[in-house]
Amino acid sequence: MQITKGFKYRIYPNKEQQALINHQCFIYNQAYNICLNLWLKEVESNKDLPKEQKKYLRAVDYDRLVKEALKNRELPFKSVVTQQARINFLRSIKRALSKEMVAERKRALDSATTPKQKAKALKLGIPNFKNSKLAKTSFNWNNQGFQILESNNAKFKTFKLMSMPLKMKYHRSLPQGYKVNQITISTSNDKYYASFSITYKQEIKQVDLAHLDSAKCIGIDLNINDIALSDGELIKTLSKKVNAKKYNDKFKRLMRKNSRRVRIKLESKNKNQKLSNNFRKTQKQLNQIYERSSNIKKDSYHKITTRLIKEFDLVAVEALKNKNMTKRAKLKNVKQKSGLNRSILNTSFYQFSQMLAYKALHNGKFFVKVNPQYTSKTCSVCGKINENLSLSDRVFECDCGNIIHRDINASINILERGLKSFGLGISLLDTKQKAFRVS
Numbered sequence: 001m002q003i004t005k006g007f008k009y010r011i012y013p014n015k016e017q018q019a020l021i022n023h024q025c026f027i028y029n030q031a032y033n034i035c036l037n038l039w040l041k042e043v044e045s046n047k048d049l050p051k052e053q054k055k056y057l058r059a060v061d062y063d064r065l066v067k068e069a070l071k072n073r074e075l076p077f078k079s080v081v082t083q084q085a086r087i088n089f090l091r092s093i094k095r096a097l098s099k100e101m102v103a104e105r106k107r108a109l110d111s112a113t114t115p116k117q118k119a120k121a122l123k124l125g126i127p128n129f130k131n132s133k134l135a136k137t138s139f140n141w142n143n144q145g146f147q148i149l150e151s152n153n154a155k156f157k158t159f160k161l162m163s164m165p166l167k168m169k170y171h172r173s174l175p176q177g178y179k180v181n182q183i184t185i186s187t188s189n190d191k192y193y194a195s196f197s198i199t200y201k202q203e204i205k206q207v208d209l210a211h212l213d214s215a216k217c218i219g220i221d222l223n224i225n226d227i228a229l230s231d232g233e234l235i236k237t238l239s240k241k242v243n244a245k246k247y248n249d250k251f252k253r254l255m256r257k258n259s260r261r262v263r264i265k266l267e268s269k270n271k272n273q274k275l276s277n278n279f280r281k282t283q284k285q286l287n288q289i290y291e292r293s294s295n296i297k298k299d300s301y302h303k304i305t306t307r308l309i310k311e312f313d314l315v316a317v318e319a320l321k322n323k324n325m326t327k328r329a330k331l332k333n334v335k336q337k338s339g340l341n342r343s344i345l346n347t348s349f350y351q352f353s354q355m356l357a358y359k360a361l362h363n364g365k366f367f368v369k370v371n372p373q374y375t376s377k378t379c380s381v382c383g384k385i386n387e388n389l390s391l392s393d394r395v396f397e398c399d400c401g402n403i404i405h406r407d408i409n410a411s412i413n414i415l416e417r418g419l420k421s422f423g424l425g426i427s428l429l430d431t432k433q434k435a436f437r438v439s
């Protein structure tokens, strides 16, 4: 089987190399923004024209115009970088104009009431201008003109790009016979990374659906602080070792410091007064804490998902999107924690199920997303729906005598739906219909 996967390595550019990398990030963003401006102009001039008179720029036109604009501004650039920016830009436009996005924009527009909401709805899915001043920037490179060489330290390799020999920490090996599709060089809070999107062949033994062992099938209910399994286990999203409070207190203190600085600036009569260097320093510290906390979370997810895929042959989760989850958190009446506490403690459902999905695929296991409707309110024994189940109820109780942890109940329903979608097991729907027929 052909597998496409990303491998990310930390690189250690010296000062001079850093400047070159930063410049290419800037060029990438500029090229992207020039493309966006060209496209916006094109939309504007085509607006009132009949279909046959509308004119569209081709990819080569974009490339030419971007190069001209950069040359006029006397900015040195690498064509690979500007071309990659154009490719990515056109890809995001294609996505923005896809049937699904057009429909989604229409839906958002229909439900918008205020002018602000309407303006937001019109821009839904349309790419934004890139800002080079953010703590995170990057540029893309194609699959040519680079080398990965041995260095005299076994833990490091030399990654050669744009004739720069970059020291690269080689913490995991690239698989045999890989082919590079694309390279991304990124910076995040003054750290530098090289990511390789590669394709390689791997023999995968696919689990046989006909001989699936029911003990090796699991339903998973993702919640704000824990993960419920249909075999009755509750897993904490984060291991106990993380002192979230310590992080959170520091985060809050720094946030307060900086909001005071912003307030002073806003209240100042001198309009040209700029935010101080101390503001930037604090901002940097904030970014670092945020980055560390999200790394802790990611590590924890990797451990849990690897364990689940190793242990089970079929995993079922609810089909939830991130935005639905915020809604769900509100519905569940969970007190929304603010700032870092929220980011570190709350499960990132999308990230978690993405990890499960690719690990299942790479290990020949089954992964399925099921309809999330009524998974919490349906009794996992008799199938009856308990409409009275309150959002704060932690225990599910049914007339049939079933008393069970609310989330474990949901995870059993998720598993049943998952099995059903493969044509396995008893369907809950059938059980319910039968029950109705009897009464």
Ligand SMILES: [Zn+2]
Binding pocket: 379, 380, 381, 382, 383, 384, 398, 399, 400, 401, 402
């Ligand atoms: Zn019941």
